[in-house]
Amino acid sequence: MATGRTHRPATRSRGIPEATVARLPLYLRALTALSERSVPTVSSEELAAAAGVNSAKLRKDFSYLGSYGTRGVGYDVEYLVYQISRELGLTQDWPVVIVGIGNLGAALANYGGFASRGFRVAALIDADPAMAGKPVAGIPVQHTDDLESIIAENGVSIGVIATPAGAAQQVCDRLVAAGVTSILNFAPTVLSVPDGVDVRKVDLSIELQILAFHEQRKAVEEAAGEPGTVLQVPKETGKGPDGDVPAVMPA
Amino acid sequence: MATGRTHRPATRSRGIPEATVARLPLYLRALTALSERSVPTVSSEELAAAAGVNSAKLRKDFSYLGSYGTRGVGYDVEYLVYQISRELGLTQDWPVVIVGIGNLGAALANYGGFASRGFRVAALIDADPAMAGKPVAGIPVQHTDDLESIIAENGVSIGVIATPAGAAQQVCDRLVAAGVTSILNFAPTVLSVPDGVDVRKVDLSIELQILAFHEQRKAVEEAAGEPGTVLQVPKETGKGPDGDVPAVMPA
DNA sequence: ATGTCTTTGTGAACGCGTGCACAAAGATGG
DNA sequence: CCATCTTTGTGCACGCGTTCACAAAGACAT
Known part of the structure; x- marks a missing residue:
């Protein structure tokens, strides 16, 4: 598995x-x-x-x-x-494929930070037939059907997934099967890959949620005169002064 | 400072x-x-x-x-x-501004993962006057001149920077001065902020570079029959078998 | 050549994060 | 009501990463 x-x-x-x-x-x-x-x-x-x-x-x-x-x-x-x-390893050329040419995929294709660091966008791949042939960042989008041959012909070992979450695992499996051993995943999903394959994850909404946590803490500290006190939440009472608990209680 | x-x-x-x-x-x-x-x-x-x-x-x-x-x-x-x-802190509403509506900024504005988690894109801001008024993701882009008033009127405490690297620090300073205390930075720069302000960084090219490192390691291990040996790089010789050293040697 | 001054390279201590392994807690069945 | 079984909650040990603090190394002036 x-x-x-x-x-x-x-x-x-x-x-x-x-x-x-x-x-x-x-x-x-x-x-x-x-x-x-x-x-x-x-x-x-x-x-x-x-x-x-x-x-x-x-x-x-x-x-x-x-x-x-x-x-x-x-x-x-x-x-x-x-x-x-x-x-x-930046003294060599790394051909990269980007799968999923939506807003984010297009942004990545246009991102200058890649080319300047030894990364070359070898191909853009999308599942939408209407996208096929349409140039993005000067590179024509190719259809998912050709994924395997594109990987093979260009000797691609690094893949970028910018698809919707639902398609990510499937795309990932195909990339890995085709020989890709490093994946940069922008889809909000946990990818399962075999040993020997590296996955790095970039999740935009997670970063914002972490910020929100700290932001909330600041607000709470602000509200409570001196920080370090007060924060004793009513742990016992299942129905404390929370007011609107939109969830079922356990047990 | x-x-x-x-x-x-x-x-x-x-x-x-x-x-x-x-x-x-x-x-x-x-x-x-x-x-x-x-x-x-x-x-x-x-x-x-x-x-x-x-x-x-x-x-x-x-x-x-x-x-x-x-x-x-x-x-x-x-x-x-x-x-x-x-x-x-996701039970409350977090108004967010996105500064820099290029490819990436537009992708962020369209990203569905925000709205579903309590984040609301309060405004899109760009320095290009030609962008002003143009709707992106259904939201009209506003000019940088109005940054301060937008922040104030919407009670924004979280800002997203998707500008070019050169403009990032300046935008950051203005955001902070206007009251923003959490920043998600996509520009490839180190931001200086005063105490009390949180910065999280997302850098696309860094992630790829880390992948390249591991990818190279795999390739080297592959080449050298058994892993764990060989890797004794010629540390002494300044001009080893590297061939093309495009850099000056120290001392 | 010798002394002074700057800056590197690293030994050592500390703190955080991780994972094991198990006791306590509660559900479930007799 | 008691026994058994499942799953949580956590004490503990270990390893990685960070930071301090300093000795060694070299530049530079005299």
Whole structure:
């Protein structure tokens, strides 16, 4: 069945912590900006500020890649850009397919951040026959029927799913069967994939919900004069002063 | 100046761990699906499978909210939906503004996942005068000049930034000054905000880069017969067998 | 060459998050 | 009313990630 193997058992293969990998793109962006301004070297303190992280964390992160800094001076910007790019695998070309060319899929196809980082949109795929042939971001949309051949012909190993939730798992299965081993999922669903396939999830509404939680906390703290008190919810009473409980009680 | 206070000093106010908060929307979605299928109760094991997490983790998460389960039976679906919604602050209405109505902004405006979770798109804002008045997702786009009054009139506390990177910080500053205290940032930049303002970041290209890293690792492991060996990169030689190093060496 | 000064690289401590494993709680049947 | 069975709630241990603090390394001036 291969049920929900979304989380990998850690990346302890060569020793770069997952948390560090997740920050490398951040450093890379900051470094690229410095590079464009022809800044030759940068200290961990400066770069950390630019990337929005702690400087000690940054140094430790870089230490996993090797000793690329010079004590008393800092890091060579160009050299570091290259090392991180190589570590992330961005020195090679990654053909990517985007499945589901709705509003979001079109936005992704037009997103400039991909091409500039070694990612090439090899194909746009949609299930709607009316979309077929219509160019989006200068690339003609192809029909889902050709998914397998498109993957094979372009040697695609990374797929982006921007379909409705209902179609996501099915598309995912076909992508995986066709040889895709990394998936970026924008559909609000939990995808089941076999071992060896990586899935990363981006969920817009989840992010907003997390913000709402913190926003509500702020409001509550504001209302209750001093924070840290009051918040004793009436846990016993099943029908407290909540007023309108639109749900059945258990038991 | 308020330099880079992106990370909050932990949410230890009422005791719900940040990691748990981030999973609550996941549970909520799974529960909502069960609710629509009129499933009355669900065990931690089943729900965990549906949400793609460990069942012990799920039980511990719920324990932070209180004891809402019944031993031997499981959790009451409707009741839990309500409790999580309330905890996340989704029982109230959250007016949201989206700034930057390009491809992505339009996709967000059309995204159905917002409205169904208590979020209401109060306004769409763009700096392009040509966009003003043009309806997107049934909502007329307004000009950036009116940003402050829009925020004030609608009581907006959550803002979404979907502008180009160059404009993001400026827009952010104006949002914060106008009273917004939670920001969802899609622009590839580190935003500086004063204390008390929450920022969550969604970066499309970063996710792809992380996938590329793992994809490359797979390829390397594949190439080297048995994984776990070989990977001794020539650390000494500045000019190893890399071939084309398009960067300056340090020192 | 030597001393000073800056900045890296990292050892060590700490805290958070995860998952195991089990006791307590309650449902259910006799 | 008692026994059994299911499932929750959680104590505990472990590992990862973060941060501090400092020694080692190198640049630079004299």
